[in-house]
Amino acid sequence: MTLSQDEAFARIRLLRSPNIGPVSYAQLLRRFGTAAEAIAALPDLAKRGGRAYRAAPEAKIEAEVAATRRAGAKYLFHDQPDYPRLLAETPGAPPIVTWRGDLSLAARPCVAMVGARNASAAAVKLSRDFARALADAGFTVVSGLARGIDGAAHEGALPATIGVIASGIDIAYPPQHAELQERIASEGLLIAEQPPGTEPRGSHFPSRNRIIAGLAAGTLVVEAAPKSGSLITARLAGEAGREVMAIPGSPLEARSTGCNHLIREGAVLVQAPEDVIELLSSFDGTPRSTFREPVEQHFDFAGMDGEDFEDAEPADIASLLTTAPVAVDELIRQSGTSAAAVQMALLELEIAGLLERHAAGRVSVKGLK
Incomplete structure (x- = not known):
């Protein structure tokens, strides 16, 4: 796909904004369609999570883009054709890299x-x-x-x-x-x-x-x-x-x-x-090696209907979260609400800086410092 310069700039700014990681970045793009719309929504999402919020300053991103050009590098976005296929298939793949x-x-x-x-x-x-x-x-x-x-x-x-x-x-x-x-x-x-x-x-x-x-x-x-x-x-x-x-x-x-x-x-x-x-x-996606760490199965939000997520109201899951990591699946089961509603609540908490994501689709609230 061909990104406009404005959208490319907004995507970089979105990813560089506080508390935005690969998961929340992907969820925000899916919910709002463009990075510019997602950035505009961040203060309200963080407010619903209980905190004030400011996105990365435009001047900071302008300086980054200039530095990237001076280094002779280019940006590669997750949905561009040249983005490596196997990397795109891995959990938490970087949405943007320079090369x-x-x-x-x-x-x-x-x-x-x-x-x-x-x-x-x-x-x-x-x-x-x-x-x-x-x-x-x-x-x-x-x-x-x-x-x-x-x-x-x-x-x-x-x-x-x-x-x-x-x-x-x-x-x-x-x-x-x-x-x-x-x-x-x-x-x-x-x-x-x-x-x-x-x-x-x-x-x-x-x-x-x-x-x-x-x-x-x-x-x-x-x-x-x-x-x-x-x-x-x-x-x-x-x-x-x-x-x-x-x-x-x-x-x-x-x-x-x-x-x-x-x-x-x-x-x-x-x-x-x-x-x-x-x-x-002869690798066909099924490895002969059996070396694995135990990994809990977790809900794949990427396969969710975008409209379900767009229309979802956040679930009330605050009482279910502690500093101990828990699988998102378990939150869905215990809350009795939809996956999209739980996802929305987690997104708001993450943008507010109150949520930490762990391997295998687990989450926890951040401990007090």
Whole structure:
């Protein structure tokens, strides 16, 4: 689809406004039709949730757009044809990203490669060799530009690689990968969810990991300690119904513990690039790996009739919510009202800054600080 400049600007402003995340962004567009109408409705929605509200200032968005242009980047919106199909299918996919490079790389078969930052020399070489072989076989290698395994995967796959960063598109992180990040932006594809000028924070990395996992049909963990962020990416890949693969290591090596755990829990054991190629070349949406974290089933609001949501009056669910996360399905059952009414009430609370969303379609009220 072709967005008008006014609507594109309004969408950026909507997403950058306080308390708006991927879920509420999608719900607001579905209810009001355009971002401009949604922004106009925000103060009233927040008031019904019990708080005053101000949307992101237009001047702030104008500065962001200018910074994006200076960085040589472009915006990609969730409903544009070039938005990666597999990423669009993942829960909470980013509604807007900025990018530099060759966007067609995201349309090719993708495999994510992740692992330890303090990787062993052998694992770094293995990562580089695997990535080169996968790129030669026609795959795009996706990773997060971190030290160790990520950097080696990008180097081996260039130019057939996608770097997903936790900062703004104009911020190089880690600093020692500034040259590599620029090469990826020039020869491959660089993607950022955060606005330009944003320095990476701890909370940005799990968000980045969901994009890495979402872009790929499968995620390969090369080397990882028990509490590595790479295991978060593997879990997200499993939750999204993608392949989860791991290279085994010695039980005496702490950096192999994470991979061995994944294999024990159902990830596919991989020993050569051909194993990955064979597995993903025949991937039909049903992974052979059985690695999964327990995930509660939850109501899919995306499949709801838009008119039902548009006409819904918010349900009275305040007494049902606590700081303990609860599934939206359970709120629908206990409230005795429609899904659309519960959704509307949650939206108002979220915009007012009183609601927190969790994985697997669960929500809670924010604790007092």
